[in-house]
Amino acid sequence: MYAFDISPTGWFAEFQEEKDGKRRSWQVTIQCFAPDGNAMMVDSTSARLVPAASIDNFVGLVETHLGVHFLPAQPGWSVEGSDWNGETVIGWMLNDAGYGAPLVALPNSGGVVPAGVDGSSYTLKPPDAHRADRQAGC
Numbered sequence: 001m002y003a004f005d006i007s008p009t010g011w012f013a014e015f016q017e018e019k020d021g022k023r024r025s026w027q028v029t030i031q032c033f034a035p036d037g038n039a040m041m042v043d044s045t046s047a048r049l050v051p052a053a054s055i056d057n058f059v060g061l062v063e064t065h066l067g068v069h070f071l072p073a074q075p076g077w078s079v080e081g082s083d084w085n086g087e088t089v090i091g092w093m094l095n096d097a098g099y100g101a102p103l104v105a106l107p108n109s110g111g112v113v114p115a116g117v118d119g120s121s122y123t124l125k126p127p128d129a130h131r132a133d134r135q136a137g138c
Contacts, residue, residue: 009033010066010096013041013052014059027062028052065095070103076127079104079115084122089115 012027030039031049038051039061052058070093077089079102089102093114101114102124115122 007064007066009039010064011039012062012064013039013055014062015055015057016059017057025059030061065097065099068096069094073102074127077102078125079122080125081115081120081122083120084115086125087115089124 007029009030009032011030013030014025014027016023016025018024028041030041030052032040034040034051038053040049041052041055042048043050043055052061070091073089073091078086079089080086084104087104087107090105090112091103092100093103094100101116102122103112104115105112
């Protein structure tokens with residue numbers, strides 16, 4: 001589990017399949033629990049919530065973190081790294097275990113993601129770092 005595997009319920013549904021002698025596993029976010037106790041996930045084919053256990057290759061539930069606090073970022077913060085090219089940090093997300101990550105607006109999509117949620121590395125640049133970068137060549 002990454003420090004920032006998050007879910008609104010604190011749970012993922014785990015799935016596994018074996019194909020050509022190779023095992024593949026993946027996880028899907030549990031969105032809520034039905035009154036009967038079923039863990040519900042989005043079925044992208046039918047565009048509705050369905051019990052995770054009703055989907056082929058369901059293995060079980062995996063506990064994860066809750067994203068619980070969101071804070072605005074001071075203007076000027078950015079992230080750089082293999083997946084990032086100076087994108088603006090618009091806020092900070094903290095989970096129930098106390099881990100924090102910068103929230104980055106995705107160019108051209110309107111989406112927002114926590115940087116590094118997939119395990120990729122990044123460097124945070126505070127507002128003053130940009131001024132120092134510009135002055136370094138003087």
